[in-house]
Amino acid sequence: MTALVFLGTALAEIAGCFAFWAWLRLGRSMWWVVPGLLSLCLFASLLTLPAVAQAGRAYAAYGGVYIASAVVWLWLAEGTKPDRWDVLGACVCLAGAAIIYLGPRVASGS
Template sequence: MTSALVYIGAALAEIAGCFTFWAWLRLDKSPWWVAPGIGSLCLFAYLLTLVEADNAGRAYAAYGGVYIVSAVLWLWVAEGAKPDRWDLIGAAICLVGAAIILWGPRAA
């Protein structure tokens, strides 16, 4: 499984899990929304262990950029709020940073 696919799956699981708490506490949904959210957050944590990286911190740092892009997509697709140019520029910069962290040349 490639790191990119793992990161995308982890981002979807994290955003979905966090959104269940948002829905419960900010949108007055039932507390039962949180139950699948907890499972989704556990899946997120598990998926990050599958990333091909020697160090957890580096894997998590690179994931941050993917998460930001995914959150902007969530904003648009799930919440119906179209991202503005600043959202898109910021997300692109973060994704470039994530790629540098994950795939930059390392001394052996």
């Protein structure tokens, strides 16, 4: 379930940020900012759902999913096929995210 939440979170963040990119870099109407802001609010809300005790650990694990999702966005939304370095980098990031999220934790008093 966490993987689906992270994927939805990444889609919301990338779409929200792309709305600003479209406005500021592609010359689209300022009205692109409105759905962009709503998407970024959805992103922030979704990022609170994974069952992780510390926010920083959730953010770090999510980061790998975000990077891989951005590479997919590059391909599907922007029409640029990722090269082997994009794919390798995304795989390394996903491996790091899995280590952070799934690694065994020792209970601590703090």
